[in-house]
Amino acid sequence: MRSCKVVLAALAAALVANLTAVAPASAEIVINVDQGDTQPLPIAIPSFGGAPVAGQLSDVVTADLKRSGLFRPLDAGAFPPLGSDVNLQPQFDAWKAVSAQALLTGHVAADGDGHLRADFRLWDVYAGEQLLGMEFTSTPQNWRRVAHKIADAVYEKLTGEQGYFDTRVVFVAESGTRAKPVRRLEIMDQDGANPSYLTDGSYLVFTPRFSANSQEITYMALRPTGSTLYLLNIDTGRQEALGHFPGMVFAPRFSPDGRKVVFSAEKAGDTDVYVMDLASHAVARLTTDPAIDTSPSFSPDAGRVVFNSDRGGSPQLYVMNADGSNVNRISFGSGRYTTPVWSPDGKLIAFTKQEGGQFHIGVMRPDGSNERLLTSSYLDEGPTWAPNSRVILFSRDTGGPGAHLWTVDVSGRLLAPAPYALRASDPAWSSLLR
Amino acid sequence: MNLFHSPTARAALVILAAASMAACASRPKPMGPVATATPTPPSRYAAPGPGAVEESQETGAPTPGSSRDFVINAGDLVYFAFDRFNVTDEARAVLDTQAAWLARYPAVHVRIEGNTDERGTREYNFALGARRANAVRDYLVSKGLSPSRIDTVSYGKERPIDTSVGDAADSHNRNAHTIVTDAAR
Known part of the structure; x- marks a missing residue:
């Protein structure tokens, strides 16, 4: 690197x-x-x-x-x-x-x-x-x-709401062709200023996510032989692999206190949700269902985890306690629900919904009520919340030119391209800087 | 369906090629002065110009037990339905050929790469691709292949073999791709 x-x-x-x-x-x-x-x-x-x-x-x-x-x-x-x-x-x-x-x-x-x-x-x-x-x-x-x-x-x-302008965004900058993609982690101020690459493009990178203090990033690297989860300190540039696993590992996300990373690991084709303590590297398994269990995201009080599972026959959203107990399905609409992300204020869960050939970014309450779809396109994906829980950043691919970053507010009324003109995906919004 | 991996399509290509050769042979050759033949340099010696020069594909009969032999004579791709990972009858026929080929070359190791179409979110598709790779692995093991010769990986929707956009590309990209990782050259 x-x-x-x-x-x-x-x-x-x-x-x-x-x-x-x-x-x-x-x-x-x-x-x-x-x-x-x-x-x-x-x-x-x-x-x-x-x-x-x-x-x-x-x-x-x-x-x-x-x-x-x-x-x-x-x-x-x-x-x-x-x-x-x-x-x-x-x-x-x-x-x-x-x-x-x-x-x-x-x-x-x-x-x-x-x-x-x-x-x-x-x-x-x-x-x-x-x-x-x-x-x-x-x-x-x-x-x-x-x-x-x-x-x-x-x-x-x-x-009357907290602001969100003194923040940064990390995302995957995409270049190359679809056959030979180049992907680099890039960080910038939320207004697009001070862009800086964090990885050199020698391996594929996905789904960067900030720790609570926004000084560390966890992300997934994909090489021909498999995947690795990394922890990258953006102050020092040092990074470390988060353990070694026999199968695929992906979908990492920090706990609200930054001391744990929840993620998915696959063994013999079965994907489950695990949590790693970053100090001891001890790993605990949170789901045991033979279905796909992935895209975990902690509630801001760290008491619960929302994730996506196809245990009911199609991908839907489920909430469980942080120890894996008390699993409840919360999405019941038609269509396929993936990539749930808990809002920083705890009041909403943003998600990607696939229905009728279109992809949507939507929000619902943590009990599954009041579902609202905010966007629609050929491929909208991967919401991330501004720290004030009012604005969502996501990636949009209209079916050809590649993905770009867009923002929408929780009312769904204010949809706009993010201030980054090039191809990009997997955005993650930092907390307010200190 | 990927045309180039269908035995029927390959047979059709052979027949077409034979037909065109026959057509050339029957055409009367014009008589006249014989021009001095200038040897055409291999394409990699061509003067640099705009656009990349791709290395030409290997031609001729593949080395037995090689990666190319596997692709041509066993078939390296099997396909899946949307959001499914069950091995279809059609896939089974290809995997039986793969298993027989691998039984013939016991030193060969393979990597099975699970792929998905782009009509899904990234993380779910890594999981789905892993299911597909493992379904193929399990089938090959059931046919007697040692698990120690097989690695699996999921590329999700990130390494499409068909880079166009649309339903046809999507059906090509829902596959498990068996790659020979250690073989005769």
């Missing part, structure tokens, strides 16, 4: 947030993320002033909010003039005149000690009051993360 080190050293210079002047919690503008017919909120984000990077920084904030589908950043060409002091109250009438409901102003300064200070204010234009005033301090090279943190703060204030 080539040098796979992804430098997160800048993280060490912690992002420091200071709440400066928080307004009373009487926000009049609120985006209801559950409502299917919500119009995106018109928000004015005039280019931040100060340090040379300030304008780029506010561009990143604007792009994050726009891509969420919940905000409509307004055209800066019509903006009224703005004073250079973020502490001064804006002329709200002038911002009403350009139809802004929210206004985000900011100033970025380079400190004498080499730090970057980003100071911003979020204003409710119609109520004429400040909703948020914060300052982030970081190293200059971390300016994109500062922008994502500002976007998260705005998103959180106006939707």
Whole structure:
């Protein structure tokens, strides 16, 4: 493996947030993320002033909010003039005149000690009051993360939901031909910036998944003679094989505390779900049915595991206790259900459903109720949740050009290509970075 | 069905080839000056141009006990129905030939690669491909082949033998592919 080190050293210079002047919690503008017919909120984000990077920084904030589908950043060409002091109250009438409901102003300064200070204010234009005033301090090279943190703060204030912009995505970058495929693990910021390969393409790779702290990835490698599960530390670039098995091993996924990996192993054609303790490498078998049992995913409280099994005759979703007891089928609709993934808030399970020649990404409650299909195409597959449980990333192949990454929100209303133009599959979303 | 692995299709090709040779032989040869023949260099010496130059296939009679002998005279592929892994009657006929061939060459080892079509999700298909590879393995063992001569692997939907898109490709890609891993050259 080539040098796979992804430098997160800048993280060490912690992002420091200071709440400066928080307004009373009487926000009049609120985006209801559950409502299917919500119009995106018109928000004015005039280019931040100060340090040379300030304008780029506010561009990143604007792009994050726009891509969420919940905000409509307004055209800066019509903006009224703005004073250079973020502490001064804006002329709200002038911002009403350009139809802004929210206004985000900011100033970025380079400190004498080499730090970057980003100071911003979020204003409710119609109520004429400040909703948020914060300052982030970081190293200059971390300016994109500062922008994502500002976007998260705005998103959180106006939707009441945690943001998801200061995150990364790992996935399989696909190249080569269908006959001679090349697959490399690649990691990037959720907005597509800072892409970096983690493997060199000398072997096929599949299904990377983050640990809870997003510093480790477990994935499957396929070589002509068999498969291997790996644990890869993206800080150090070191990786280790997760044991040796006589048959195929695949479908690895971390437990919520990152101390275990649940996966599938095959013996003499029978695939079951196992769990490995990463400290001791002790392996426990969780299913014993002669059917296919695969794609396990822990509940966020680690008490249960959802998986897919064809023990009932076709692939369906089942939930069991984390020790393998108390197995219950939860999917009962027509069609074939696979790749269940528990949402980070525990309230939903996303899955792939195959029905009538089409593939769908759907969600249901952990008891199987309220199934909703969010997407449909020739081949949609492999959902992964944003850490706020509001957005799902998945891969879509329309039947020819190869797979690409797409996002959809849990309402199913906001479907969009992910910011990665090349062929890709098996995405996994990190938790919020620290 | 993969045409190139069907005995009927192969027989038809032989007949076609014979017919075209006969047609050439009966055509009157034009008389005239004989041009000096320039030897055609092997294709791998051709000047580099756009596009890859594929190495030509081996021709002629295969070495007995070789990988090519196995492919031509035993048949290396058996097919399955959608989401199934039972060995069909048609597959059994091919596997009986494989078993007989392998009995003739006891030093040969094989790897059975289970494959699926792309109409399923990745992880499920790794499991399904493993079922297919093991169904073939079990059948060969039931025909007297030592399990120590057989490895199995599943490529799921990741290594399709037919890289086109559609129902025909899907039916080709639901297979178990027997590969000779240790054989006469």
